[in-house]
Amino acid sequence: SRKEPDGGKPTPTTATRVKVQLNWVPEPEFGGIYAAREGGAYDKAGLAVEILSGGPASPVVQVVAGGQADFGVAGADDVVIARARGVDLVAVFGTFQTNPQGVMVHSARNIASLADLKSGTLALEPGLPFGMFMKKKYGFAGATLVPYDGGIAKFLADPNHSQQCYVTSEPIAVKKKGETPKVFLGADLGFNPYANVIVTRGAMLREKRETVRAFVAASAEGWRRYLDDPTAANAAMAKRNTAMDAETFAAAAAAQKPLIEADEAKKSGLGVMTEARWARLAADLVELGVITKAPAATECFADVQTVTK
């Protein structure tokens, strides 16, 4: 692409083109990435970033590992599983310090603990470690397990329906319909892997370390900006996600803020990850039988502090 003589955006011919594959449509959980793009953080870092939106079944791991994208957004559990399956995938930025996955139940059922969830239907995504963990811990004997479909219609229609949720999403939608569900956050119950981590190929990290560093730093800057004021990025995302209104965008952004800016992040910076938590996750996954042998925690992630230096 050539430079326009006047007006128009100067297209930095030297900018490195990278693609980032999201695992869902534009929503506040990707706010930092959009903020980095809209606010010029990527441009400043010399990156031309193409954002690939995902869908409910986006194969982020495969896309990044296969080279169709350089970065991706996935769960920490996805990274550990991928490494256990021999995929050279590395997490470089731990967006959600506190895992937003939870189980929501109708408050009218007076369920004090998930251990009391012994009737009705419970929607959990088959094979999702979060759900397997909860199932293992609480049993849910008496409840019918059905697959989670990403929506809340069944929840509203059936007072005995419970389901997994992102605390930043479904409970807000339910509240909009005039009901306040009771939410059990996984992180409070002992399952707290990083969520929405930015991943890249190990080879990329080794060979284009500079690009990775630039991308992570710019993304961190984007997140900082988004946490301070999500409006601009929300507006940009809303264009690609018309089903979600501005109010919901704002509410979700507010709800996720404490999960991203948890103590650890306040202390050591956004996106920080520790070996202990990765090791814990790997051990949990082995225990759940998802993988047979835990990969070394140090292989799973590259500390954002060292990367950005």
Add this chain to the structure above:
Amino acid sequence: MSTSRSFVAITLPPFVAAVVALAVWEGAARALSVPAYLLPPPSAVASAAVGDASALAGACVTTGLASLVGFLASAVIGVAVAIGLASSRIVERGLYPYAVALQTVPIVAIAPLLVLWCGAGPRAVAASAFIVSVFPVITNSLAGIRAVEPALRDLFTLYGASRSQVLFKLELAHAAPQIATGLRIACGLSVIGAIVGEFVAGFSEGSPGLGILVMTSYRQLRTDLLFAAVGCSALLGMLMFGMVSAASSLVLRRWYVAAR
């Protein structure tokens, strides 16, 4: 003797094709070194299938039953709808487009309604299998009924055949080969319809179906097991296809006397 020979003639070619395909696949997977998490070699799939044999078998039964029920419903209701549509051009013009519409509705979009009306579990899954597979039956049956030669209709008119005699002795009889074609398409669709139904409305416990197995193995990047599950769904589809083909070649022998 001739039967056993024709049995060989029918089963050998797909078997040979399968062996060739598997060999090529295994070879390609090794030679091109496609990573196993994208395309596992058949040997890996086979060993995953053996490892999870009981889960797969249970899933096949669950999904197989739901798709069979959905398929049978498609067969019966599809042909019945075609008969209704064939009754008048106006009815056909008025309603046929909505049959098309039915086919374009993503199951996930109506999952809550399905669950509301059928309850979660096998009924909703079978309903999904039905919705996905009914349209080809309607279309092919209708085309077959419409293609009855006017001269044969004349014959029935002349001998004062009742509407139901025309229907059973002429229209459906004449359309039989084309109805069989519709059913052939429907059997594969009913399997995929059941799987998709399980994604949104199945049970994930008890004896979870192939759809749940697909989701689980997809989620956990167990591509070998995923392919084994997909292989099972393909086998289910082929099994139903084989049954439809066998039944139709039995019933329709007379229709093809000319083609020997």
Add this chain to the structure above:
Amino acid sequence: MSTSRSFVAITLPPFVAAVVALAVWEGAARALSVPAYLLPPPSAVASAAVGDASALAGACVTTGLASLVGFLASAVIGVAVAIGLASSRIVERGLYPYAVALQTVPIVAIAPLLVLWCGAGPRAVAASAFIVSVFPVITNSLAGIRAVEPALRDLFTLYGASRSQVLFKLELAHAAPQIATGLRIACGLSVIGAIVGEFVAGFSEGSPGLGILVMTSYRQLRTDLLFAAVGCSALLGMLMFGMVSAASSLVLRRWYVAAR
């Protein structure tokens, strides 16, 4: 004159049916008090459609293009495969079952391969539309070719017709009505195939397609918008169906002289 009258005869019945269906739906939604988040009344869907008109229009274009490409690929490749299968019983027996298998494969299971081979975005979506819609074209074309009367084959043999002459002037000509039936089934399937493809392939910088709209509005419980999106996919399907029907009734006028 006669054309305008036949235009009315063709467009009026579905229109009337639509009005009746909408009235019943609106009435039922009110009378049975099904909650609007499960089954919104058409009025609500209409106002959502108006409110989000530009998003819906963009989505229709995105999904429409992908399904059109997938459909055209199905038409061409499906007929070509049928020709190949028709070339010999052994080839048919060996390979046909695998065409069935193709149909039973959940798109999600091969999503990584699709994305690997076609890249994320429209190409993968079109590929999904193709995979979902090709089988009915194959099956119907094959059945049509197989149904050629032996006497007509004799005629072509006698006059020393080449293989390609037999193919184009006899087999495909004879199978044309049945190919059209296959295409009719394929058009709805290609739309749903594109929508499912979007579930796995997402979208890049263009406007999100109907599949994405379905997913997001489902998740946000914007059931009105969800139904509007589903309505749009149905309209896309009907549009393609209408095009196929119009084209086939133009091309096939001669085939149906007998049926007037």
Add this chain to the structure above:
Amino acid sequence: MVAARSRWPYICRRVPKAVDIRGVRRRFRIPRGLFGAEETVLALDGIDLSIEEGSFVALIGPSGCGKSTLLRIVAGLDTPDEGTVEVAARARGEVAYVFQDAHLLPWRSVAANVALPLELRGVPREERDAKVLQALEEVELSDAATRYPAELSGGMRMRASIARALVTRPKLLLMDEPFAALDELTRQRLDERLLALWREHHLTVLFVTHAIFEATFLAERAVVLSGRPAHVVHDAAVELPAVRTAATRGEPAFARAAGTLLAALDQGPG
């Protein structure tokens, strides 16, 4: 002498009519092109024809003149654009029609094809089987009863179709060149058998044929149509004794009667 060019004599003599056709006109529209352009073909141009109950009428005319169209109209399978058709025997199962082509159901065996009209009338199986057997014998097709139409020769298919018409013992029998595909000897045997049936069961027969000798041999009355658009150019009794045997074919009167018909056919402007 029974017949005349005009319908008045019938009415005066109040002979019961099996078929009464008045001023029948039939025009086929042949659509061409996309925009409703059409060609028309006038097949029947004002046909008047009354057929008495129990008579045997041969219908002769050049190829493509409208004979089959007329038979279809009498059978109620087609409607004239103008004119009226009254058929006395239009009760269920009382009309039988041997179409010009065999039109068998390819998925039914010969016996099942012949049984069809009885089946449609709800005749019980045993009675049906007996009648089918007899009809098949009448057309000399008993040994092919279990075969399917695709396994028959052309003439055998036509004979199956004839058996299907005879099996109901109809009041009014419409036959469109039924014996054209049969060899001379089979044809003569069937001609004689048809005459015997006609006499025994008091059928009314309207018989299209191109074989002048056959028409002469069979019919009490012969109607000759002109070339398209068809109108009646000759309508007269066949001047032969009522009861005809194989020997009749040898008599000079036979050749004379045939000559008359040939001449009438020749006159009708093609």
Add this chain to the structure above:
Amino acid sequence: MVAARSRWPYICRRVPKAVDIRGVRRRFRIPRGLFGAEETVLALDGIDLSIEEGSFVALIGPSGCGKSTLLRIVAGLDTPDEGTVEVAARARGEVAYVFQDAHLLPWRSVAANVALPLELRGVPREERDAKVLQALEEVELSDAATRYPAELSGGMRMRASIARALVTRPKLLLMDEPFAALDELTRQRLDERLLALWREHHLTVLFVTHAIFEATFLAERAVVLSGRPAHVVHDAAVELPAVRTAATRGEPAFARAAGTLLAALDQGPG
């Protein structure tokens, strides 16, 4: 006298053969039931028949005896179970066959149906159009050129089918009851036109007919088959002058020759 029961005379005289059939036997298998049970029908039982180039041979036999089967074998559309068939003119486009049924392509107009054999040979459009026009005129079907088969009468369909065979000016013309569906006068005109074409283009014609008079009028030589299983019961020249006109039909020799054939047909055990 040209023909004899044995093939030796030909070989001695070294007349070029268009068709040489020796010991041909054809048995149809009719599968019944699921377990491979089958009935068999012996259609042809050791047929010997040599046809000289340029000759006009009529083939007569009872319905269902195997005439069409024999023609199909000569055309190479069916293969005998035993025996050999040699056809000299088996070059592309040199054999034409008028099937017993019209077998038109329903999606093609009459003209396009007639053009088919030329199209398959790659004859350029202009030449094709001219030839099609001429062939349609020969069968008196020019005014139906743009119609579709479903819009034709039975006889018109057969004439279209005849035109399709004539349009290629074949060396060997196989005709299976081509004129059976035509009225007497049209038939006679076409008979004469066929004879003229035969003479002009030195065709070899093998002509199945049930009409004894037609066979007598047309053929140099008549072959009569017995009832099924078919074998040759009569094979002799037709004792009439080589050049025949409409007047020939009136001559006593004509009636005598026809009588011979009828007698032969009658002898062949049905």
